[in-house]
Amino acid sequence: MKRLNFFVASLVALAAIAAAARHGPAAPVDELVAAAKKEGTIDFYAASTLTPKGAQELGEAFNRKYGLNIKLYYHPSGNMARDVGQVVSLAAAGAPPEWDLMVVTDAHHATLWLRKRHQPFDYSRLGVDQKSIQYDNGTVALAHGFILPAYNKKVLPPKDVPKSWEDLVDPKWRGGKLGMTTAVHQLARLATAWGEEKTTRYVKALAAQQPVLGQPAEISTRLQLGEILAVITLAEGFIHRAKVTGAPVVHAEIDPVIAHASNAGVLKGARHPNVGHLFTAFLTTLEAQEIWEKYRGEASAFVPGTTAYRYAQGKRVLYMAQDQAEMVDRLTREYGKILGFGK
Numbered sequence: 014m015k016r017l018n019f020f021v022a023s024l025v026a027l028a029a030i031a032a033a034a035r036h037g038p039a040a041p042v043d044e045l046v047a048a049a050k051k052e053g054t055i056d057f058y059a060a061s062t063l064t065p066k067g068a069q070e071l072g073e074a075f076n077r078k079y080g081l082n083i084k085l086y087y088h089p090s091g092n093m094a095r096d097v098g099q100v101v102s103l104a105a106a107g108a109p110p111e112w113d114l115m116v117v118t119d120a121h122h123a124t125l126w127l128r129k130r131h132q133p134f135d136y137s138r139l140g141v142d143q144k145s146i147q148y149d150n151g152t153v154a155l156a157h158g159f160i161l162p163a164y165n166k167k168v169l170p171p172k173d174v175p176k177s178w179e180d181l182v183d184p185k186w187r188g189g190k191l192g193m194t195t196a197v198h199q200l201a202r203l204a205t206a207w208g209e210e211k212t213t214r215y216v217k218a219l220a221a222q223q224p225v226l227g228q229p230a231e232i233s234t235r236l237q238l239g240e241i242l243a244v245i246t247l248a249e250g251f252i253h254r255a256k257v258t259g260a261p262v263v264h265a266e267i268d269p270v271i272a273h274a275s276n277a278g279v280l281k282g283a284r285h286p287n288v289g290h291l292f293t294a295f296l297t298t299l300e301a302q303e304i305w306e307k308y309r310g311e312a313s314a315f316v317p318g319t320t321a322y323r324y325a326q327g328k329r330v331l332y333m334a335q336d337q338a339e340m341v342d343r344l345t346r347e348y349g350k351i352l353g354f355g356k
Contacts, residue, residue, distance in 0.1 A: 041138040042294075046079050048287035054084045055288040058096070058112040060275070060309065061089035061230075062250045067308030074300045075292060083288055088112055092228065094195060097121045100280060101128055113283040114292055119274040120198035120345060122152050123338035132279040132286050139294040144315050147335050152278035155296040156311035157321050159264070159330070160199045160271040163247035167261040168239045175265045178203070181245055182218040191224040192232040192241040193352055199246040201344035202271045205337050206329075209344065216348045219245060226353055236262055248273065253310020269329040275311060 057068065065087055072085035088111070090096060097117060100110050101124070115125075125131055131151030137143055145154045162175050175181055181191065200219075204212040225232065225241050233251045235241050237260045247264070255262035277296050279289035295301050302319065306312040312319035314330070333341055349355055 042140075042291075045139070045287055045291045046081065049079070049083065049285075049291045050081055052285040052288045053082075054086070055114060055285050055292055056086050056088060056112045057114050057116075057292070058088045058090065059116040060093075060250065061091070062254060063087075063089070063305075063308050065089075067304060070304045070308075071296075071301060074304060075295050078295065078298070078300065079291065083292075090117070092195065093117045093121050097124050100125065100130055104128070104130055104282070109282040109284060110280040112280060113285045114277055114279050114289040116155070116275055116277045116296075118196075118198065119147065119152070119154065119276045119333050119338075120201070120341050122148060122276045122278050123333075123342045125278065125280070126151055126335075126338060127342060130281050132281045132283060132289075134279065134290045134293075136290070136294055139291075141294055141297050142315060145297060145313065147274075147276060148278070148338070149335075152276040153293050153297060154274035154276050154315070155293075155301070155313060156275045156305055156309065157272045157314040157325075157332075158249040158275065158309075158311045159321075159324065160202075160246050160248050160273060161264040161267060162243055162245055163233075163236065163252065163262055163264050164243040165236050165239055165261050166263050169242050173242075175243065175267060177267050178215070180267075181243070182215070182222065186243070187222045189223060189225050190242045191219075191222055192235060192244040193219070193224040193226055194229040194232045194244065194246065195227070195349075195354060196229055196246065196248065197349045197352060197354065198341060198345040199248070199271055199273065200348055201341045202273070202331055202333055203269075204340060204344055205331050205333060206269055209340070212344070213347075213351075216351050220352050224352070233262065246271070249311055250309050256310075269331050270325075272314065272325075272330045272332050274332070275305075275309075 068087035076083055126148040133150040136146050136153055141153055200216055232244055236244050252264055277293040279286050283289055302312050312321040314321040314325045
């Protein structure tokens with residue numbers, strides 16, 4: 014009888030274990046969806062080139078995927094360096110950030126990471142590729158933009174198209190023929206391949222060319238109008254826009270290719286962190302990648318099959334690693350002064 018009772022008890026225990034396996038703890042994504050549903054809102058900061066329509070499509074796809082009704086408020090960037098500085102200043106004053114989730118370059122996120130302004134999360138639990146997770150689980154790289162010198166192919170003769178980065182310090186470019194945007198971090202990234210000494214000499218030589226300085230959109234427009242002949246660095250998003258509108262602005266094909274990552278990161282003190290973390294993971298899905306590339310012309314170079322992945326094959330591409338962030342952040346400030354920004 015004791016053996017029978019033991020056998021029955023064992024069956025009951027096994028049944029309980031099986032039931033627990035079937036109805037065990039909710040998966041991490043389910044828990045996050047439930048928490049996001051309670052928050053109901055997200056303040057989403059991203060590049061102005063995403064456009065309100067692009068942000069709306071992302072929000073709609075996000076809600077469909079997770080069965081939510083989150084209200085997405087899109088905040089287009091005006092000046093990423095300034096806006097990142099605003100986050101740091103608000104934190105220093107003890108005030109919460111204006112946005113929950115910021116999508117800015119990995120270099121801008123370096124500034125936030127160095128000042129501990131991210132709300133970390135284990136994104137790998139949501140299926141995000143570890144290669145895309147940066148800054149101590151504070152951000153996720155969702156797309157890569159390739160950065161090269163750009164020129165107006167209707168204005169610049171083929172013989173004058175730059176064949177190397179060093180071509181831009183030729184005296185023929187002196188006196189307002191070149192443009193340089195406020196995205197100085199793009200030049201600082203060259204130090205990841207060239208080293209600080211060579212890169213600093215190069216930036217000083219570029220400054221001696223007396224380039225026209227301005228915001229990226231302004232400099233891109235001046236290039237289209239032929240007011241300048243070339244831009245020292247221009248992100249792929251502007252090349253994509255030129256293709257869409259038929260503007261004659263293209264990249265010069267030189268080596269190495271600089272790549273910045275558009276990283277999504279939830280800010281420390283965010284009012285809606287759970288929506289922010291879930292939306293960050295969503296941005297790496299195929300649905301979101303297609304929308305992002307449609308409007309921004311960028312996708313992840315780490316995802317086989319994307320345009321960015323195909324472009325990067327066989328090229329020497331400079332991706333910034335986390336351990337290079339401090340150097341790029343420091344050189345960005347130094348090079349901004351050398352070039353004449355902030356005077």
